[in-house]
Amino acid sequence: TAAGPGLSPRIADTIRGVAGVSAVTPVARTQVLAISTTQKEPDVEAFSAQGITPAGLNATMNLGVTSGSMAGLVGDTVALSRSAAAALGVSVGQTAQLHLGDGTAVTPRVVAIYDNGLGYGDVTLPNATVIDHTTSRLDADILVRAAPGANAAVGKALDAALSGDPGVTVSGRDAFTAAQAGTLASQSDASLILDGILLAYIMIAVVNSLVMATAARASEFNLLRLIGVTRGQVRGMMRRETGIVVTAAIVIGTLAAVPPLVSVSVGVKGSPLPDVPPLEYLAIVAVVIAFGWVSIMVPASLAMRSRPAVAAGRE
Numbered sequence: 001t002a003a004g005p006g007l008s009p010r011i012a013d014t015i016r017g018v019a020g021v022s023a024v025t026p027v028a029r030t031q032v033l034a035i036s037t038t039q040k041e042p043d044v045e046a047f048s049a050q051g052i053t054p055a056g057l058n059a060t061m062n063l064g065v066t067s068g069s070m071a072g073l074v075g076d077t078v079a080l081s082r083s084a085a086a087a088l089g090v091s092v093g094q095t096a097q098l099h100l101g102d103g104t105a106v107t108p109r110v111v112a113i114y115d116n117g118l119g120y121g122d123v124t125l126p127n128a129t130v131i132d133h134t135t136s137r138l139d140a141d142i143l144v145r146a147a148p149g150a151n152a153a154v155g156k157a158l159d160a161a162l163s164g165d166p167g168v169t170v171s172g173r174d175a176f177t178a179a180q181a182g183t184l185a186s187q188s189d190a191s192l193i194l195d196g197i198l199l200a201y202i203m204i205a206v207v208n209s210l211v212m213a214t215a216a217r218a219s220e221f222n223l224l225r226l227i228g229v230t231r232g233q234v235r236g237m238m239r240r241e242t243g244i245v246v247t248a249a250i251v252i253g254t255l256a257a258v259p260p261l262v263s264v265s266v267g268v269k270g271s272p273l274p275d276v277p278p279l280e281y282l283a284i285v286a287v288v289i290a291f292g293w294v295s296i297m298v299p300a301s302l303a304m305r306s307r308p309a310v311a312a313g314r315e
Contacts, residue, residue, distance in 0.1 A: 021146060102135070
């Protein structure tokens with residue numbers, strides 16, 4: 001990995017010359033725009049992309065190829081994740097319409113479809129193609145596989161071979177994975193903050209609507225009390241109404257979340273059964289119940305504070 005903008009392509013050549021290294025895969029990263037023709041009108045979608053070399057790829061990267069072969073990833077070719085291939089409506093042997101990082105339009109032939117697009121990228125191109133069409137013309141990472149039993153010796157040899165390249169760090173699989181996880185966690189935290197702000201506005205709007213609707217029924221509550229209905233009976237009626245409202249919100253919200261969760265699960269892991277943490281789901285249900293209860297029962301109780309005759313006289 002590099003502490004700066006990236007790694008020069010020559011570093012990969014240097015690593016290949018280190019004794020004990022069995023496979024080297026330089027990885028360049030970019031974004032591409034792809035034109036989908038699955039609809040009546042062409043649609044443009046953005047995908048994360050990587051540029052790699054196919055030699056020794058099976059030893060350094062597990063893309064989970066389901067059709068075709070990554071060995072043919074040279075020249076004007078591309079490999080796509082299963083979800084990207086479905087979105088673009090292409091399969092092995094067909095061509096995809098892409099715009100590279102610098103805007104260059106290309107129509108590479110699809111040579112492979114793979115499952116593990118998450119974390120790697122939905123579009124995989126030859127390393128030279130990505131390098132030639134990015135501003136930095138640098139690799140983001142270089143994956144290295146040592147020969148069996150040579151890990152320690154290769155690590156020392158790499159440190160020595162790359163000592164003249166400042167900012168280049170040699171790290172093991174665990175450290176590399178932890179760094180990638182940290183980057184994804186930072187991106188996830190930013191998304192959670194934005195989602196939290198959006199949910200806060202939605203909750204404020206819902207609570208405000210429930211409070212105003214309940215407060216507007218003050219005359220109804222007072223009329224019920226004037227004809228002999230007790231406060232406890234009115235509260236019991238409102239508790240049942242609250243239960244209906246909250247139950248409907250939970251059921252409708254759950255059903256509304258099912259289609260996107262199923263589609264994401266199919267795209268990511270190939271199964272229609274999404275992974276929903278039970279505790280998180282129960283926490284969401286508890287929040288819905290709490291907000292619904294407070295938004296209806298509190299204003300209902302406040303509306304019955306005055307004596308019914310006095311309240312009715314204010315109308």
